[in-house]
Amino acid sequence: MRTECQTDFVQLNGKRYPCTVSLAMDLIGGKYKATILYHLQDGGKRFGELYACLNAATEAVLSKQLKELERDGLVSRTQYGTKPPVKTEYALTDFGRTAIPVLQAVTQWGNRVALEKGVWEECLHE
Structure with missing residues (x-):
């Protein structure tokens, strides 16, 4: 398992993210x-x-x-x-x-x- 922005994908709540930064920004990065x-x-x-x-x-x-x-x-x-x-x-x-x-x-x-x-x-x- 890799963390941070490397090559593995991560899934949460049915969504697929290219990295953990993308996941975090989806959670708190709305308008x-x-x-x-x-x-x-x-x-x-x-x-x-x-x-x-x-x-x-x-x-x-x-x-x-x-x-x-x-x-x-x-x-x-x-x-x-x-x-x-x-x-x-x-x-x-x-x-x-x-x-x-x-x-x-x-x-x-x-x-x-x-x-x-x-x-x-x-x-x-x-």
């Missing part, structure tokens, strides 16, 4: 997946709270990303109550928490790149 995981690292949040954290995401995109994260076992979804409006909370699973060191490293690198090469824009909320 907002890493950002969602980042915002859940300190505890569970309701859909509206996550939506407020993601300025550019639509509700449909956020919903799709959450479903994929739940399907892949990184996020759990807990629904409280049965009568509308029900309270739904999303939280990291134990498996999801294993991604936190990766996200912290990506955050540090992103901060460095932004400081050294980026141009900061003011965030305008309507």
Whole structure:
């Protein structure tokens, strides 16, 4: 068995990946997946709270990303109550928490790149 990006393929959940980097990026590399995981690292949040954290995401995109994260076992979804409006909370699973060191490293690198090469824009909320 080989690890990292070499010649062997790896399969997970019915998908075939050319290397472990591709596998990892499929799990956390969606449009907002890493950002969602980042915002859940300190505890569970309701859909509206996550939506407020993601300025550019639509509700449909956020919903799709959450479903994929739940399907892949990184996020759990807990629904409280049965009568509308029900309270739904999303939280990291134990498996999801294993991604936190990766996200912290990506955050540090992103901060460095932004400081050294980026141009900061003011965030305008309507």
